[in-house]
Amino acid sequence: MEKKVSRIGVLTSGGDSPGMNAAIRAVVRTGIYYGLDVFGVMRGYQGLIEDDIHKLESRSVANIIQRGGTILKTARSKMFLKPEGRKIAYENLKKHGIDGLVIIGGDGSFRGAVAFSKEFDIPCIGLAGTIDKDIMGTDFTIGFDTAVNTAVEAIDKIRDTADAHDRLFIIEVMGRDAGYIALHSGIATGAENILIPERKTNIEDLLSSLLEKQKRQKLVNLIVVAEGDEFGGADEVAKLVKERMPQIETRVCILGHIQRGGAPTCLDRLTASRMGYHAVECLINGRHNVFVGILNNKMNYVPLENVGKRKGTVSDEWMKIVKILAS
Ligand code: ADP
Numbered sequence: 001m002e003k004k005v006s007r008i009g010v011l012t013s014g015g016d017s018p019g020m021n022a023a024i025r026a027v028v029r030t031g032i033y034y035g036l037d038v039f040g041v042m043r044g045y046q047g048l049i050e051d052d053i054h055k056l057e058s059r060s061v062a063n064i065i066q067r068g069g070t071i072l073k074t075a076r077s078k079m080f081l082k083p084e085g086r087k088i089a090y091e092n093l094k095k096h097g098i099d100g101l102v103i104i105g106g107d108g109s110f111r112g113a114v115a116f117s118k119e120f121d122i123p124c125i126g127l128a129g130t131i132d133k134d135i136m137g138t139d140f141t142i143g144f145d146t147a148v149n150t151a152v153e154a155i156d157k158i159r160d161t162a163d164a165h166d167r168l169f170i171i172e173v174m175g176r177d178a179g180y181i182a183l184h185s186g187i188a189t190g191a192e193n194i195l196i197p198e199r200k201t202n203i204e205d206l207l208s209s210l211l212e213k214q215k216r217q218k219l220v221n222l223i224v225v226a227e228g229d230e231f232g233g234a235d236e237v238a239k240l241v242k243e244r245m246p247q248i249e250t251r252v253c254i255l256g257h258i259q260r261g262g263a264p265t266c267l268d269r270l271t272a273s274r275m276g277y278h279a280v281e282c283l284i285n286g287r288h289n290v291f292v293g294i295l296n297n298k299m300n301y302v303p304l305e306n307v308g309k310r311k312g313t314v315s316d317e318w319m320k321i322v323k324i325l326a327s
Pocket of ligand 1: 013014017045056076077078079080081084106107108109110111112113115227323
C-alpha cells in the first residue's frame with residue numbers, strides 16, 4: 001500500500017507562465033484543507049538543492065490569483081541534472097519531512113521529476129505551466145490563454161498602424177518548437193499568413209499572395225511568425241520578402257517577453273485552480289508520479305515518464321481556415 005503523504009512541497013520550474021500563482025494558491029489551500037503541511041520551494045529545483053524551502057499558510061497565498069509571474073520564483077538548475085544534485089535535494093526534503101512534491105513547469109521540469117522520482121521515494125505530480133501549450137495529454141496549459149490574448153491585443157494595435165500606413169507587418173510571437181500562439185493569435189487577428197514550426201511554408205506561395213493582394217489593393221497585411229519557424233523568425237522572413245518585393249513597405253515587430261507577463265486570464269486562473277486542486281488529490285489518493293492534464297473537460301492523468309512535448313499536431317482544418325479567411 002502507498003505511504004500516506006502529510007507534508008508536501010510545491011515549486012515552479014523552467015520558463016514562467018501567467019497563472020502559476022493561481023496554481024500555487026490552489027495547491028496550498030487544497031493541501032491545508034486536507035490537513036497537510038505545505039511548503040513552498042523557491043527557484044524551482046535549485047531551491048531544493050539550496051534548502052530554500054518555507055512553510056506556507058493559507059494567508060501566504062492571499063491576493064496572488066490575479067498576478068502574473070510566480071511568487072516562488074523560477075529557475076533552471078544545472079545541479080539538478082546531476083545525481084549528486086538530486087541527492088542533496090532529497091536530503092533537504094527529508095530534513096523538512098516533505099513526502100510529496102507538486103512541480104509546475106514544462107516538459108524539462110517533468111524530465112527532472114522523472115529522474116528524481118526514480119531515484120527517491122518522493123512522489124511527484126506535474127502541472128503544465130507553459131505558454132507554449134506543447135505538452136501531450138492536455139488541452140490546456142497554465143499560461144497559454146493569457147499569452148495568446150496578450151499577443152492578440154498587441155497585434156490588434158499593430159493592425160491600426162499598419163492600416164494607417166498601408167504597410168506589411170511581420171510580427172513574431174513566442175514559440176520555439178510550437179506554433180500554437182502564432183496560429184491562435186494569427187487567426188484571431190485576421191493575419192494573412194501564419195508561419196509555424198509544425199508546417200513547411202511555401203515561400204513562393206506567400207510572395208505571390210502578397211503580390212496578388214497588392215494588385216487588388218488589399219492594403220493591410222499581417223504575417224504572424226512563430227519564433228521557431230523554418231526561416232528563423234520575423235527578421236529572416238522580412239529579409240526574404242524585401243529581397244524579392246522591395247516595393248512593399250515592410251516592418252518587423254517582435255513581441256517578446258510581454259507574452260509571458262501580465263494578469264492571467266479567467267481561463268488560465270480556472271485551469272490553474274482545477275489542476276492545483278487535483279494535484280493534491282492525486283498525492284492524497286496515492287495516484288503518484290503523474291502529470292495532471294485536462295482532456296475533453298475531464299481530468300487526464302498520465303505517468304510522468306510518458307509526458308513529452310506535443311509535436312506537429314496542428315490540424316489541416318485550421319490551416320485551411322487561415323487560407324480561406326485571409327483572402
Ligand atoms: P521547462 O520546464 O520550462 O521545459 P527546462 O527544460 O529548462 O524548462 O527544465 C527546467 C529544469 O528541470 C532544468 O533546469 C533542470 O534543473 C531540470 N531538468 C530538465 N531535464 C532534466 C533531466 N533530464 N534530469 C534532471 N533534471 C532535469
